[in-house]
Amino acid sequence: MEVLGIFSDKESAGVAVEHLIKEGFVERQITSLTSVAYPDGVLVRTEQRTWFRWFTLACGIAGAGAGFLLAAGTAWLYPVKTGDKPIIAFYPTGIVTYELTMLFALAGTIIGMFLEMGLPSLRKRVYDPLIAEGYIGISVSIHSGGVAVACEADVSPRECIGTVAALPSDEQVSRAEELMKAAGAVRIIAEDRI
């Protein structure tokens, strides 16, 4: 479940994040929704490491294989004998291999980016069009009481769920809403109410 508070400026949004952390929520539960990028730490801190570049590399290698097979493999399968020239020509094979390497790597970057972002999302998620107008959303992920549902494989439960996790989820939602209202939220949207 997700609770989204909408703030008119980054200062009040920053205050809300600090209050949420003091209350026992952890950084991993809180994210910002903005229409422009802010440097990491201005509003929230987020994981900067990504894996999609490895996906780009893998696609590039697959592209190189595809290009080589397309140029050299087909020349070998369908040989065109011209004078004493080699069946597999070095120059065209190099060009086709290079171009397909780059094509696959470019496509892989976009596909990997969307995969890592989790887009397109199949379920409706909390959002407010005011964000496009420069308002700032602070979103808190609420977990079922005491369950480390959002933890990743290499992260300990203590890192991904704060002390408020011991409370029932309704109580967590109420606390997050109160804190965000106190910090100056102009609107609160909870996922179960959309």
Added chain:
Amino acid sequence: MSEPTLPAAKNSSQLNDEMLSSLRTPTWSWYALALFLGAVVAWGLYAFGYMLTTDMSCTGLNRPVMWGVYIVNFVFWIGLSHSGTMVSAILRLSRANWRRPILRAAEAMTVFTVAVGGLFPLIHLGRNWVFFYLIPYPNQRGLWPNFRSALLWDATAIFTYIIGSSLFLYLGMLPDLAVARDRSSGWRFKLYSVLAMGWRGTAREWAIFHQASTLMAALIIPVAVSVHSIVAWDFAVTVIPGWHSTIFPPYFVIGAIHSGIAAVITLMIIIRRVFHLEDYLTPLHFDNMGKLLLVIALLWSYAYFVEVQTTWYAHEPIEWEVFSFMADKYAFLLLLMIFANSVLPIVALCFKRLRRSIGVMLVVSVLINVGMFIERFLIIVPSLSHKNMPFVWGTYRPTWVELSVTAGAFAGFALMYTLFAKCFPMVSVTDVRELEAQKSVVTLGRTRLQSIAEKE
């Protein structure tokens, strides 16, 4: 940066309103322009249809000049496509803040110019209906397209470039599509919702987005260089006098960047005027683009000098014959090309005042592309006119068919750009607003200066 690029007082909504103004309901003048461009495209299609139903004899192509205006167009349009994506990628990688309002115009230009340019090898084929021979598939005779042909290298490179440039354009537009989605209704809302893919602008999405943008920029630059190098190899790997030159690939790449940057400047001026974006495309942007153009004009002049000087010094008879023929028969075009590509930009762009003059920049940028079109013509036609065997020397004059198809291509590019401008943001809204959000005024000594917050 000591000079503000934006008025400080505007809030996010005002910035959105102004930068998304191109998406408003079209006016009658927009419809009139679209209709006019559509009519010219229709005329070009008619000319192409006429060529299909008769044969290539309706063109000026004949022995020995079998490459004419169609290939001139091909090289010219592919060259134009160069700078859009490349300039954008270089400015993204160098994190030049003044790049922000320019990116979209440049990236969109690449996609449409490469689309137009990619049609010309097909138009030039002669028997256009067998164009699918270019596509690799095993046919009934067990043959396979021969990748030793430079035409197939072109097809592969252009295919990669058009896909890559389109993805690069789309990637840059992703956050803007979300903004447009949140401010629209009806069919536009549906369109932007699909294209925005559910983008919400979470901190994690932004972090991944920035890394992907940087990676795409780094990947697209070598593709751009390879595309025009391969176009140059179409010429350089032959033994035609005037073409068989090692300097051709870098010379073509420099020429492509020259014409591309000039075209971006021309489009910036048009967009600025039509969509009233004077606050976003300021004289500072033209000043910086002018400096870039000056450097490229110097490089182009150097490359051209090296090419001609080598021919002159070696005085190899057939090479010199080609050059003499060009200097004699096409003297006016040659002088116009040197003036437009070299003398004018180098002289004019040395002066800050002229670089910041929108009128001067329009004249310089348009003339550079006139010069670059001539340059492509002078590379192709004189060399083919005077090859190694004097008994087949000849000349070439394009017919109404080729000129109509050329006019159709120019109108087609303008039409695609006009339609794009009505459907998608022409200025990178979130990029410009990001800069605005990071700005603050600081006191330094006795004065107050504008600073831009950036965290490493």
